[in-house]
Amino acid sequence: MSGRTELPSGLVTFVFTDIEGSTRLARMLGDDYGSVLGDHRSVMRAALSYFNGVELFTEGDSFFIAFPDPGAAVAACVEAQRQLSAHDWPSPDVAPRVRMGMHTGWARPIGDEYASAEVHRAARVSAAAHGGQILCSGATALSLITKGTEVPFALTSQEKEQRAEFDLLDLGPFRLRGFDDDEQLFQILATGLDRDFPRPRTPGAALHNLPTPLTSFVGRRSERAEVSELVHGHRIVTVAGPGGAGKTRLALQVGEDLLPAYGEGVWNVDVAEARNGLAPALAAALGVRTEPGRPVLETLLERCADRRLLIVLQTADAAPAACATLVRRLLARCPQVRVLVTSRVPLNVPGEVVWRIPPMSPADAFMLLDERTTEARGGRPSPIGEHADLADIAVRLEGSPLAAELAAARLRSLSAAQLATRLDDPLAALDPVEAPAEHRHDSLSATLDWSYRTLSGPAAGLLRRLAVFAGTVDLATVEWCGTEALGALSELTDKSLVEVVPGPRYRLSGQVRSFASRRLTAAGDEHAARDRHAAWALHTLESVAIDTDGQPRTTSLTDMAPYVPEWQTALHWTATHGSVRTGLCLALALDPWWREHGGANEGRDLLFRLYQRLDGVDVPPATLGYVHLVHAGLTDDRAERSRFLDRAERIARVEENRELLVRSRAGHRSTLVAAGRFTEAEQLCREVIAEAERGGVAESALPAVIALAELLWRRDALTSAAELLGGARQAEASCPEHRGKRTVDWLLGMVALRRGDLVAGHDHLVVALRSRLRHGFSGPAADAVAAIAVRCAMGGDPATAAVLFGGAEAARGARRTEMFGRFWSDQQIAVRSALGDAAFDAAYADGVGLGFDRIVAMALAVEHPDLEDGAARFAQTLQG
Numbered sequence: 001m002s003g004r005t006e007l008p009s010g011l012v013t014f015v016f017t018d019i020e021g022s023t024r025l026a027r028m029l030g031d032d033y034g035s036v037l038g039d040h041r042s043v044m045r046a047a048l049s050y051f052n053g054v055e056l057f058t059e060g061d062s063f064f065i066a067f068p069d070p071g072a073a074v075a076a077c078v079e080a081q082r083q084l085s086a087h088d089w090p091s092p093d094v095a096p097r098v099r100m101g102m103h104t105g106w107a108r109p110i111g112d113e114y115a116s117a118e119v120h121r122a123a124r125v126s127a128a129a130h131g132g133q134i135l136c137s138g139a140t141a142l143s144l145i146t147k148g149t150e151v152p153f154a155l156t157s158q159e160k161e162q163r164a165e166f167d168l169l170d171l172g173p174f175r176l177r178g179f180d181d182d183e184q185l186f187q188i189l190a191t192g193l194d195r196d197f198p199r200p201r202t203p204g205a206a207l208h209n210l211p212t213p214l215t216s217f218v219g220r221r222s223e224r225a226e227v228s229e230l231v232h233g234h235r236i237v238t239v240a241g242p243g244g245a246g247k248t249r250l251a252l253q254v255g256e257d258l259l260p261a262y263g264e265g266v267w268n269v270d271v272a273e274a275r276n277g278l279a280p281a282l283a284a285a286l287g288v289r290t291e292p293g294r295p296v297l298e299t300l301l302e303r304c305a306d307r308r309l310l311i312v313l314q315t316a317d318a319a320p321a322a323c324a325t326l327v328r329r330l331l332a333r334c335p336q337v338r339v340l341v342t343s344r345v346p347l348n349v350p351g352e353v354v355w356r357i358p359p360m361s362p363a364d365a366f367m368l369l370d371e372r373t374t375e376a377r378g379g380r381p382s383p384i385g386e387h388a389d390l391a392d393i394a395v396r397l398e399g400s401p402l403a404a405e406l407a408a409a410r411l412r413s414l415s416a417a418q419l420a421t422r423l424d425d426p427l428a429a430l431d432p433v434e435a436p437a438e439h440r441h442d443s444l445s446a447t448l449d450w451s452y453r454t455l456s457g458p459a460a461g462l463l464r465r466l467a468v469f470a471g472t473v474d475l476a477t478v479e480w481c482g483t484e485a486l487g488a489l490s491e492l493t494d495k496s497l498v499e500v501v502p503g504p505r506y507r508l509s510g511q512v513r514s515f516a517s518r519r520l521t522a523a524g525d526e527h528a529a530r531d532r533h534a535a536w537a538l539h540t541l542e543s544v545a546i547d548t549d550g551q552p553r554t555t556s557l558t559d560m561a562p563y564v565p566e567w568q569t570a571l572h573w574t575a576t577h578g579s580v581r582t583g584l585c586l587a588l589a590l591d592p593w594w595r596e597h598g599g600a601n602e603g604r605d606l607l608f609r610l611y612q613r614l615d616g617v618d619v620p621p622a623t624l625g626y627v628h629l630v631h632a633g634l635t636d637d638r639a640e641r642s643r644f645l646d647r648a649e650r651i652a653r654v655e656e657n658r659e660l661l662v663r664s665r666a667g668h669r670s671t672l673v674a675a676g677r678f679t680e681a682e683q684l685c686r687e688v689i690a691e692a693e694r695g696g697v698a699e700s701a702l703p704a705v706i707a708l709a710e711l712l713w714r715r716d717a718l719t720s721a722a723e724l725l726g727g728a729r730q731a732e733a734s735c736p737e738h739r740g741k742r743t744v745d746w747l748l749g750m751v752a753l754r755r756g757d758l759v760a761g762h763d764h765l766v767v768a769l770r771s772r773l774r775h776g777f778s779g780p781a782a783d784a785v786a787a788i789a790v791r792c793a794m795g796g797d798p799a800t801a802a803v804l805f806g807g808a809e810a811a812r813g814a815r816r817t818e819m820f821g822r823f824w825s826d827q828q829i830a831v832r833s834a835l836g837d838a839a840f841d842a843a844y845a846d847g848v849g850l851g852f853d854r855i856v857a858m859a860l861a862v863e864h865p866d867l868e869d870g871a872a873r874f875a876q877t878l879q880g
Helices: 022-048 070-086 117-127 138-147 157-163 221-233 247-257 278-286 296-304 320-333 362-376 384-396 401-410 416-420 426-430 444-452 457-466 475-480 485-494 510-522 526-545 564-574 580-597 600-611 621-634 638-655 658-666 669-674 678-694 698-714 718-733 743-755 758-774 778-794 798-810 818-835 837-850 852-860 872-879
Strands: 010-020 054-059 062-067 097-107 134-137 167-175 182-189 236-240 266-270 309-314 337-343 352-356 499-501 505-507
Touching: 010 022, 010 070, 010 117, 010 138, 022 054, 022 062, 022 070, 062 070, 070 097, 070 134, 070 138, 070 182, 097 117, 097 138, 117 134, 117 182, 134 138, 138 182, 221 236, 221 247, 221 337, 221 352, 236 247, 247 266, 247 309, 247 337, 266 278, 278 296, 278 320, 296 320, 309 320, 320 337, 362 384, 362 401, 384 416, 401 426, 401 444, 426 444, 426 510, 444 510, 457 485, 457 510, 457 526, 475 485, 475 526, 510 526, 526 564, 526 580, 564 580, 564 600, 580 600, 580 621, 600 621, 621 638, 621 658, 638 658, 638 669, 658 678, 658 698, 669 678, 669 698, 678 698, 698 718, 698 743, 698 818, 718 743, 743 758, 743 778, 758 778, 758 852, 778 798, 778 818, 778 852, 798 818, 798 837, 798 852, 818 837, 837 852
Parallel strands: 097 134, 236 337, 236 352, 266 309, 309 337
Antiparallel strands: 010 062, 010 097, 054 062, 134 182, 167 182, 499 505
């Protein structure tokens, strides 16, 4: 050392050092360990000889040194670490890693030693260090700040300045073994020294390294409980799902929830950040240092062999093969270790339980969005009037926590209503203009690109082609997209880019679809993919319209519903690109849907755009004629309706198409009825019916028959109406577009009500209601409910009638036509008179609030008149 033998007295800085893993190093080197140990001692003494330290003893690989000055102690340790790193060891594997610790306190020597608790405190500080690390106590740090760090001897001024430069890193308070108070520990930082080390080795160190969350964890109570239960019952659980779904936040929260169950702690590693390898990253998290000449994984497995701990591996899809290898080794060698993984793909290791994270519930998504929006707006809560728009946004974000966070950021400058109208393209609406590419959770595009880059060529191609579909698709549709679709689909579902829903069917979230659409355009394949989608849409028309026996199916909006979004998407494409003929056929198919669900304006706009592309296109005249009939039915403008009916009629006469001619002429009836020209409308209907019979196309006149029956009902010609309708049964049964509505039965029920025949009225109306419900015609079903309300009023049950009227009105069906509006009003006035205003209003409000499904159930549960007390037929049955 310095050659001094006098022990310092007063304020003394004690330093302890030893080699980390010296036992294993000795076992590995055998007889050669002596030379390495000797070199270690020589390097240490040579470095420390520059400074005024006194070596009290050396035992094995340990040193105990006393310094009269804390700055000299720090400089000595820094120089020793540098010299150890620079020494020419036999191999890097055998280079000793020395841990050093110091503490400053008052002490007086007694002979050749110190009898002071400060010595023991210094030894505990050293024991908390890792190989290559220098720690000091708070007392030493305070002395360094108070006295400065000048090194007063042995070196030139330039050398002193260079070697004395260091910083202090505050590691926080720790409980040292054998001491009751906490000790503030600091790490010495200097050029040439390692900086990153695990937490100090102290008994009081926290048994986890879970990061402190920057924001609150919202919702997910049932998911937390479910994952916790899975971890209790299984050794490896993988939380799988798409990027931005909240996998990491959920896993970290579950890890915090499970801390009491794991005595050796919960340890978190982000695989995407493990740049030096996964095993070293996990070892660092657990405070396990590498040992000379030994793979770190072996050291790690030995340390975990008999410990009960939970390991959380975040973002395992960043290195799935490495994660799978590590997990297999851990589970095989460490029976009490459990692993919780977050990944977009399963690891596929034995015993793995794959739990796919669901979207946040609408309630949880709203809470998250509302809380983050409040934070984004400087702590100002959202006004109550904005909650409906926030709820709409929460639903349209499809339960994505990342999307909710991004939406909250947008709501700093937008109102909720403004943002809601822009969410058809979630990437354009939510992504920042510039997001750092390395931060995958800063934007929806970045997190999706993270997964997209890992896809094989066939899987990436399938994802792009699926982007043109508007909704869920079945396996046959996926296979329509390409010959390698099945394997590619498995890859996409494994990587959480395609969701499997009951059926099974397959869907892309709005965010994935938006991303894939951009990729499709960038690849130059959009035109071909959308043309192929339009061809597929046209192909599906046949499956909906034609039964397996080759006969036309009953037109059913229920059967059409899964295809409507696809047909509408394809129609939008053909309105500006692709096949005009396909677009016109799709418009014909969508006509009943538009009439029922209010898409008339959109339908007219698309038809006008198709007309503009007709030049030079080979479209059968009959197809165009029927399209003109659809167009006429979609407009409330009488002049426009007449214009398109006339166009259809001209085509029918040129083509000698009698069915088209009858239907085009019959279309004028609604114009006459709307104008109140009922006599002319009745005359037109009779002429059309006669013309259809002469031409052998009587079934095509069914709309005119129904209109004439309504007109007869209106003027109380009930016998004529009933006879006409009785003859129309066969025609309705033979018309696929009409038989699902059972309009003939409904009108026969209305005739029976006007006659006071409750039994016949009830029978016909229930048949009509059931059929309309089964085939998805909710407007006509509401008409049937309103008629059953009349039957209840006439049967002496005005309270039920009032409730049914409320439900029917709420479903907007009871006054859909000019023909029956006055009838419903008169009946409601009669019910109000029977109940009184207050009772009627209360019952009516109940009906509005029940919802249409419950109203329909109530209507179908109305007792048949034959079963009512005093009913004539019921009495006759008893007498018989």
